[in-house]
Amino acid sequence: MSKNLVVRFAGEGGQGVVGGSELMASAAAESGYHVLTFATYPSQIKGGPAWGQARISSEPILTPGDSLDVLVCQNEYAYDANLPELSDQGIIVYNSQEFEIEHPRALALPTDDMAREAGNARAGTIVMIGAVAKAVGFSLEALESFITARWDRGRPGDAAIIEGNIKALHLGATAADESGFEIAQVDPPVEEPDARERILIRGYEAACLGAMAAGVDVFIGYPISPATTMLTYMESNLNGDGKFVGQASSEIESIAALIGAGFTGKKTMTSTAGPGLSLMGEGLGLAWMSEIPLVVADVQRGGPATGLPTKTEQSDFIMAMNPGHGDMSLPVIAPGNVEEAFWATAKAVNWSERYQGPVILLTEMSVAERAQDIERPDTSLISQESRSISDGSVENRRYEGEGVSPFPVPGGPGAYVANGSEHDEQGDTTHLADVHIQMTERRFAKLKTLNDGTFEAENPTASIAIMPWGGSKGSGRGAWQELTSEGIDIGWYYTMYLNPLPEELLAELRTKDKVLVPELNYMGQFAGHLRQLGVAAETINQYTGLPWRISDLKEEIKGHLS
Amino acid sequence: MAKRNPSYDFTWCPGCGDFGVKRAIERALTARASEKQEPIENSVIVAGIGCSGNLVHLQEGPQPFGIHGIHGRTLPIAYGTKSANPDLNVLVVSGDGDFLSIGSEHIAPQARRNLDITVVVMDNGIYGLTKGQASPTTDLEEITPTTKYGKLDDRMNPLMVYLGGGARFIISELSTRIRPLQQAIEDAMNYPGFSIVHVQSPCTTYNDTYAALKGDEANGIKALAQPIADSHDASDYFQALALAAQPGVPVGVLYKADNSVPAHDRLTQAKQKAGIASTDIEKLFDGMVI
Structure with a gap:
């Protein structure tokens, strides 16, 4: 028995390697295990080397794992490239209709034929999952019920697909059984009777839900890997009175639109990656200068320029703090895992409201795309903060004073100009040195309100x-x-x-x-x-x-x- | 009610066309507020960068809200403002440099949404605030600090750009015609969709076109600005295209699409049709329970 198991599905993009690892993880989570997934793939829809990995453990998990217990290969390149990471006792499951190998612990499966035999030519990955499950002593029932739930989508062909997939699962399992391969089986999950419910959630979902829990109203974004998933999740799930989700024509539009929306008193957010954050630099300066609350989630990928769109990196820190020209220092909150992605994003929304300016949620591909089991967040622990609204008593002197001041909302009293040029207390442009000194110090002084960071x-x-x-x-x-x-x-x-x-x-x-x-x-x-x-x-x-x-x-x- | 800052010292050059546009906007906003029985604070002016953008600080009398943002981004800012609160009256003020050069990428996307806003473009055919460089609407062969051999790029036809981009209500006007301009802006603000009032607003310092627009009939010089004939059917897209393609400056309603469902109504209707309920975070978590 061992504490945990790492399974990697390797092949080409479009061969279901990411889906295979997630299916394995989901079924394991259903059985009570801790799970954590990680995937890497090229920036293309079909083809190119890709792999997805699931770590399954009886203990809480910190990382995707250092070495592989099971390597599932769809082609020879995947085998050659990933073999060095296989542990000493690890096994290989591979598609023998693609290539042949000599390895003492390799299970050859003609998965194309087996999938066709099962009645679903696309079920090759499921054949391999069945074999892996058998080799590691994993419950086929859990996988069956998971397959049933996943492909029951209310469409006419569902039943046939489910039947084919379950048959494929068993064909794989039988083949593994007959081969006699098995590896150290993973300990049974530890029951935690007093804990809150557990959920299986991805990083980007946790971030979006954190934003919703903090009361975000408007989300406007532009598709970019690996941040698109936040935009699409919000498009599907942020609904209700006064809520708005939109797709802009560029990141320049996204940030400008957030400023326009934040100006109306709404809580706003966008998601992007490095190239998009670069384009947002000037707009973020405007938000800082005109004191408009908003949150930008930067899901870091490899850079610079187009860089490595689907890989992970932590190379946007400097830009996150100083994304544009001039004197500004943006608040940056960086979650370390899926659970923190929820709390960090809620805090980012609250901070933006509290100091009335832009906040960067700095995350990265490996956190945002990861699926992990976590304790269900207790949303009652989040106290929504909202900017104080001007009652008109200071008329149009929106920028009066040395710190955060009441925010006039269009339609109500206190009409002023939110100005990206240096401005006086009511937002009119000025170039006077004493006003620039006073306003610069005012903008930095507001950061002092963000003093509740924990460590x-x-x-x-x-x-x-x-x-x-x-x-x-x-x-x-x-x-x-x-x-x-x-x-x-x-x-x-x-x-x-x-x-x-x-x-x-x-x-x-x-x-x-x-x-x-x-x-x-x-x-x-x-x-x-x-x-x-x-x-x-x-x-x-x-x-x-x-x-x-x-x-x-x-x-x-x-x-x-x- | 807030009044303008008496100490604000920016000004335009004497004779600048933007004075006329400012006056027309002030009147149109005041008339709208009284007609709709809504406070003027229900209006937001989103201004670009350049001489034109300073209009937002120069409004006299009752003050609307204003955003004086960054160069070229009036439309996406307005997209956010109008989407976040469709009850607001959103007016964009911009110039030919801000709107048609650096900001041109935003015209078609916001027009195709049919964002329910009104844009007033002050076209002086030059970069004024940076001292006289060529803009997209500067004439071919014009010599400026950035076109030493005469302007080599063809002059942009903004009306064709708007028609091609999908704007549904397009009016071409002159800064000297304050009352018709006021009416045009009011009509545009009342139109349920993306409307543009394109105004010839001459620059007396770098590109004085007053004389050319007016012409001199007595001496046989035809006016560049010509009223649109009563026979023009503004609801006909192809007539609008044909008219816009002609040389000179048409004055009046170039195009007004009969059917116009603004962006926020499209969204509301689509959501109603799909039966979308309000977000329930706990339900979303329920679906993830293992």
Whole structure:
């Protein structure tokens, strides 16, 4: 028995490798396991090397896993490319109608023929799932009920597809049974009787639901990988009186439209990736300057330019804080996993309302696209914050004072001009030095209201600490746990609130001899920011387009300890 | 009710056409407020960058709300404002540089939505605020600081652009005709869909076209601006195209589509048809329970 199992489906885009891993994960989650998925694929609809991975465990999961217990291959390239990650006892299941291999623990399945025999030529992946399930001692009943639920879509052909898929599942299982292959079976799930319900949810769904729980009214976006899923989820699910979801013609339109919508008093949000955030730079400056609340979710991918549209990276931190020209410092909240994506996005909406300006939710492909089982969030814990509305008592002096001031809403009193040029208290353009000084200081002073960021700290007496951010949290945590259990004295720090950083956290970090920052970029962007703030930070970085493996990260950290 | 800032010191050059447009807008907004029995604060002026955009700060008398944004993005800002609150009256003011050069990519998308807004374009055929560079509507062969050998790019025909982009109500006017211009803006604001009032608004400093627009019949110089004949059927798209394609500046209603369902009504109707209920977050979570 082992604590967990990692299954990877590898092949070409369009061969169901991502769907296969998600089906496996979903069925496992239904059976009570913890699950976490990760996929990587090229930016094309059909073809190109792709794989989807499911990690199934009796314990809570931090990362997609370092090595593979089962490798399912649709073609020879997938075999060659992924074999190095197979564990010593791992098995291979492959489509023998595509290629032949010599390997002591490989199960050859003529999946095309078997799928046709099952009555659904498209069920090749399900044949392989059946074989995997049998090899790891996984319940076929759970898979059957999951298949039934998934393909019962109220269409005439559903029954035939379900029947074909279930037959395909059993054909695969029988073949595996006859082959005699089996690997260490995963421990049964641990019952947690007192816990809240568990849900299986993707990162982008959690972010959207967090925004909804915080009361977002308007979502306008433009399709871009890997952020499109947030736009389509909102299009399907953000409904009701006064709610609006729209597709803009570009990210320039998205951000401008959010400013126009936020001006009316509505809570607004968009999602994008690096190229879109680049285009939004000027608009974000306008939102900062004219003090319009809004939230931009940046789902980071590899950059610059078109970069790696479907890979993961943490290389937009600098841009997230300073996306445009001029003096501005945008609040940045970066969730480290699916659960945090919910709370972080709710907080981003609240922060934008509280300080009346734009907030960046900085997430990444590996978090947003990941499916994970989490405790069902208790939405009653979110207290919606809304900007205070002007009652007209200050007439049109919307920008009066040294901090956040009441917001006049069109249709009500206090007509003013929301102005992207430097402006006086009622929004009229001015170039006077004393007004520019006063207004610049006003805009930065408002950030001081964002003082409720929390952080994690463990072993705070150690002089060396690690502090990952965003999606590197899971692997960072895993590496820290292993190092600590090996007796290495190292501290742990983590926060979602990258800007402004919680003051108490910053004070602690400044006392360290060394703060190691694992991150997925060449420049060591967050470590550089910490150094600017007077922290002895060193970056531990890689830029493969994939998340950290715990084992790799652990070795890297060790190299920085001496 | 808020009044304009008496200390605001921006001004246009003497004789600028934008003064006439400003006056017409002030009158149209005041007339609308009294006619509809709604506060003037129910109107929002979204202004672009350039001489024209400063109009939002120069409004005299009762003040509407205003957004003075970034160069070229009046239409997407208005898209957000109108979509977020369809009860607001949204008026865009822009110039030929802001609207037809940097902002041209936004015309067709918002026109095709049939966003229920009114755009007033002040066309002076030049970049005024940056001192006289060529704009899309500068004439061919015109010499400017950026067209040393004379302008090599053909002059844009904005009316053709609007018709091609899908605008449903298009009026061509002159800044000197304040009362007809006021009426045109009122009509456009009352039209349920995407409307544009394109105004010849001459720049007395860099491109003074007053004389050319007016002509000099006594000396045999035909006026560039010609009233649209009563025989023109503005509801006929092809007649509008033919008229817009002719040289010169037509004055009057170029095109007015009979059928116009604005963007927000399209959405409301589609949602009603599909029977979409309000979001229930807990129900969405229920569907994810394992």
